[in-house]
Amino acid sequence: MTNYPNPDSNSAQLFQRACKVLPGGNSRSTIFYAPYPIFARSGQGCRITDVDGVERVDFVNNYTVLIHGHAHPEISKAVAAQLELGAGFAHPTEAELLLAELLTSRVPSFERIRFVNSGSEAVMNAVKAARAYTERPMIAKCEGVYHGSYDYVEVSLDSSAANWGEDTPLSVPYARGTPPKVLEDVAVIPFNDVERSERILTTHASELAAVVIDVMPNRAGLIPATPEYLTMLREVTRRHGIVLILDEVISLRLGYQGGQTEFGIQPDLTTMGKVIGGGLPVGAVAGKAEVMEMFNHSRGKAPLPHAGTFNGNPLTMAAGHAAMQLMTEEAFARLNALGERARSQLHEAIKVAGVEGRITGKGSLFMIHLKDKPLTTYRDSFKSPEEQQLLASVHRHFLNNGIIIAAGGLGALSTPMTEVEIDQLSEVFLGALRALPQPAAVPA
Ligand SMILES: Cc1ncc(COP(=O)(O)O)c(C=O)c1O
Structure with a gap:
């Protein structure tokens, strides 16, 4: 005591x-x-x-x-070995390729992958990729669900009875200074409420670039999404050409192929972070090659230019590879x-x-x-x-x-x-x- x-x-x-x-x-x-x-x-x-x-x-x-808890010997060894070789370069490294190959070989929906440095960045880039791919402005997200600190996904993160509205959840700012235009571009849907969510999504369908979801959102009580809810989301997004983004920043730790296989849902894009970096700062976006092609910079300017000094940095990649291999x-x-x-x-x-x-x-x-x-x-x-x-x-x-x-x-x-x-x-x-x-x- x-x-x-x-x-x-x-x-x-x-x-x-x-x-x-x-x-x-x-x-x-x-x-x-x-x-x-x-x-x-x-x-x-x-x-x-x-x-x-x-x-x-x-x-x-x-x-x-x-x-793996703290200071796992295999992860520490991998990081120390990489540190000896250098902490980062303005060159690609095989370390990045190894983690990319490991993750894409495990999860069937990961046809291509890009690394960033946090879950927030992963979600921001997935939303931007969806906008670039669909050329539509809006996203939909669930009330009370956390997806990091990008303005758009923060909408209605902590709405309460005082401001959440009745049948249709209102788009409520989370942070002071959120531009009103951000609120206009976010449709908020009630988690696990099939009928209301479907109605809201159908109303905005032609303007929606993406629906961002989490199969078991922490801030919304760590409640598993129902199979009916996930089926509805997949059907509506498919029907209307909306990119379904599954935020697996936490739920990837639910199984060998992440929460998506545990819950039986096939997203177009997945965002990751946390476990895949072995304890070091990390994020990643993975998914359909056709959508991920928005990031392709090898034929001149990419539709979605995506830089980042520390993206795919070899220390994180080495730690992440060691951690995921152990899993x-x-x-x-x-x-x-x-x-x-x-x-x-x-x-x-x-x-x-x-x-x-x-x-x-x-x-x-x-x-x-x-x-x-x-x-x-x-x-x-x-x-x-x-x-x-x-x-x-x-x-x-x-x-x-x-x-x-x-x-x-x-x-x-x-x-x-x-x-x-x-x-x-x-x-x-x-x-x-x-x-x-x-x-x-x-x-x-
Ligand atoms: C589901 C989910 N998405 C995104 C994030 C943001 O990740 P990060 O804190 O690495 O920016 C978190 C962080 O807890 C999260 O739980």
Whole structure:
């Protein structure tokens, strides 16, 4: 048991110092939690040691990136070997080709691939490729679903009952300063609502370049898309010549051929990031050769010129290749079985504690919800201030008992984990639920 928060801790003091030079104390809003985030010193396997010397099991894994945990020897070796050869060149390298060949040989829809440096860039370039290919201006995306920081895909990311509208979700700005014209070019569809989404897509069909989706969106509650919803999206986009972009920045870790094979959907383009870089910054767009041809710069100016100093940089490519090679079909099966165990034990803890809660997720991912109702849509999973407060107590209990999960309730497993860490997770979760303020508890 540790004592987070503690104003005398090294983390608290680093945070105070950091706030003088970094607005908010660091460069990434998603890793902040109040009153201050714990600063990491090092990571090894499935554990992180913080700057106060406290060790915890890491169930965040840099928001699902680190499928092999920290400092995996094979990945470190690959990066060190590449560093000896040079960190980057204004020349193509075989390292880029090796990762491109590995990914395109695994996933049938990946006829061609291009690398970038983040998931946000991947989504931005996929949207631009779709616009270039169709010569249409609009996109459609699901309400409450995160696809990175490109203005267009941020629309209605955190809309709430106060502004989300009735039947047809409204296009609501996420960030201050979003140009009104951006909102006009984005049709927002309700996740997992076949009828309403089909109606909205059909209304805008002739103007839509792309529909951007995620088969199990984290910000919308890590709720799996229904087969009917995915079938409708594929049929409507095919019928109207709209590019279907599947954002697999997180869901690629669901299986050997990504979320698309697990969910049985064939996108035109896929965006990736996170796991494919072995822990280093990465993104990629892959898909139909005909659409990917928009990037082809070898015959003069490409329809979609696409530069980027660090695109396909050899350090990331070497790390990503080592990480993905280790992810054999057997490795995915083992990790996903551990994920199944985690979800079922967390669910059991909710029942034993007699509190309101649900566990969502699939594969090596889980999300804790502290309410008990069927979760199908973004609006179902939307967290009230009361639920957010309960989740904050659970998060703090985890931190003080040797476990890190994301403040929003997300967890991601890594291959160095065993049943021991899963059992620890569910035991600590039961303790956290038992320690919740009484009004939240429902008599068993
Ligand atoms: C589904 C999805 N798309 C895109 C992104 C953006 O990726 P990045 O943070 O690498 O820019 C994320 C990041 O979490 C994501 O979860």
